[in-house]
Amino acid sequence: MVMSYLFSLILVMDIIVSGWSFGVDGLSMNYYIMNCPFAEGIIKNTVNMALQSDPTLAAGLVRMHFHDCFVEGCDGSVLIDSTKGNTAEKDSPANLSLRGYEIIDKAKEEIEKQCPGVVSCADIVAMAARDAVFFAGGPVYDIPKGRKDGRRSKIEDTMKLPSPTLNSSELIRMFGQRGFTAQEMVALSGAHTLGVARCSSFKHRLSNFDTTNNVDPTLDTQFAKTLSKTCSRGDNAEQTFDSTRNSFDNDYYYALQRKNGVLFSDQTLFASGITRGIVYGYAMNQAMFFLDFQQAMVKMSMLDVKEGSKGEVRDNCRQIN
Structure with a gap:
C-alpha cells in the first residue's frame, strides 16, 4: 500500500511538473509559476484598474491582441514604435485607432520591478485581452504562456489584416x-x-x-x-x-x-x-x-508564436532590444 501511494504521488508530481514546463522552449499554462509567479496578478490588476477608469478600453485591448496575432503572429510586434528607418505596424491606417498601449506599458513596468527580463510583451498583450473580456462580463478562459517578442514590425505586413469591406x-x-x-x-x-x-x-x-x-x-x-x-x-x-x-x-x-x-x-x-x-x-x-x-x-493566441531563440523578451515593449 505504501509503494502504491508513493507511485501515485510520483505520478501526480510528474503530471504537475510536465504542466509547469520548466524548459525555456514551449508554451504552458503555468510558464511563469516559478520565475515570475505574480505576473498574472499584476496584469489582471492593471487591466481592472484601467477599465474601472475607462470601460471602453476593454474593446481596445481585445482588438490590439487580434491585430497583433494576425500580423507576424502573437509576438507583440504591434507595440513597437516607428523609427527613422522603419515605419512600424502601429502607424498603419488599420492600426491608428488602436487603444490601450499605456495599459501594456504599465503592466510591463510593474512586472519588471518584480522579475526583470522574464515576461514577454506578447504574453502581456494576450493576457490583457483575456482579462478585458472577463471584466467586461465575458467568458473566463486561460491561455498558454511563454510567447517571445518578435523583432520585426513593418507597416506593409498589416495588409494581412481583414478589411471591413470583405464579404x-x-x-x-x-x-x-x-x-x-x-x-x-x-x-x-x-x-x-x-x-x-x-x-x-x-x-x-x-x-x-x-x-x-x-x-x-x-x-x-x-x-x-x-x-x-x-x-x-x-x-x-x-x-x-x-x-x-x-x-x-x-x-x-x-x-x-x-x-x-x-x-x-x-x-x-x-x-x-x-x-x-x-x-x-x-x-x-x-x-x-x-x-x-x-x-x-x-x-488565435497561438498563431505563429515565437519560442526560445526565435524571439526575445523586450526590456521596453515599444522597441526591440
Missing part, C-alpha cells in the same frame, strides 16, 4: 488561411460586441454603394439613417457596434439579425447563407457563443 466568402478564405473554420471566424467577430467603429470604416455603405444601389441593401433603412447621422459629424465620428458597448454579450448577433450591423464585414455574416445559421445560433444561445469564442481566442 463572408472573403472572410472565410482569409481566416481559413490562418487555420480557422467559418464557425470560429463568426465567433471571433463577436468581439465586436465591445467598442465602436469610425465613420470612415462604413461610410461607403451609405452612398454610391454599387452600380445598382445607392445604399447597401443589407442595411435596415432606419439604421442607415442612424449611420448617416453619425457620419455627418465627420470621418472620425463613432458608432457603437451594438446597444451594449462595454458589455461582453451576444447582442452583436441580435443586431445582425435586425440588419443593424455597422460594418459591411459584420452584416455579411447574416446576409450570407453560409454563416447566417451560426449568427442565429449565437443570438439564441449566449452560452454557446461564449464557449466557441473562448476556444477560438485560445487558438
Whole structure:
C-alpha cells in the first residue's frame, strides 16, 4: 500500500511538473509559476484598474491582441514604435485607432520591478485581452504562456489584416488561411460586441454603394439613417457596434439579425447563407457563443508564436532590444 501511494504521488508530481514546463522552449499554462509567479496578478490588476477608469478600453485591448496575432503572429510586434528607418505596424491606417498601449506599458513596468527580463510583451498583450473580456462580463478562459517578442514590425505586413469591406466568402478564405473554420471566424467577430467603429470604416455603405444601389441593401433603412447621422459629424465620428458597448454579450448577433450591423464585414455574416445559421445560433444561445469564442481566442493566441531563440523578451515593449 505504501509503494502504491508513493507511485501515485510520483505520478501526480510528474503530471504537475510536465504542466509547469520548466524548459525555456514551449508554451504552458503555468510558464511563469516559478520565475515570475505574480505576473498574472499584476496584469489582471492593471487591466481592472484601467477599465474601472475607462470601460471602453476593454474593446481596445481585445482588438490590439487580434491585430497583433494576425500580423507576424502573437509576438507583440504591434507595440513597437516607428523609427527613422522603419515605419512600424502601429502607424498603419488599420492600426491608428488602436487603444490601450499605456495599459501594456504599465503592466510591463510593474512586472519588471518584480522579475526583470522574464515576461514577454506578447504574453502581456494576450493576457490583457483575456482579462478585458472577463471584466467586461465575458467568458473566463486561460491561455498558454511563454510567447517571445518578435523583432520585426513593418507597416506593409498589416495588409494581412481583414478589411471591413470583405464579404463572408472573403472572410472565410482569409481566416481559413490562418487555420480557422467559418464557425470560429463568426465567433471571433463577436468581439465586436465591445467598442465602436469610425465613420470612415462604413461610410461607403451609405452612398454610391454599387452600380445598382445607392445604399447597401443589407442595411435596415432606419439604421442607415442612424449611420448617416453619425457620419455627418465627420470621418472620425463613432458608432457603437451594438446597444451594449462595454458589455461582453451576444447582442452583436441580435443586431445582425435586425440588419443593424455597422460594418459591411459584420452584416455579411447574416446576409450570407453560409454563416447566417451560426449568427442565429449565437443570438439564441449566449452560452454557446461564449464557449466557441473562448476556444477560438485560445487558438488565435497561438498563431505563429515565437519560442526560445526565435524571439526575445523586450526590456521596453515599444522597441526591440
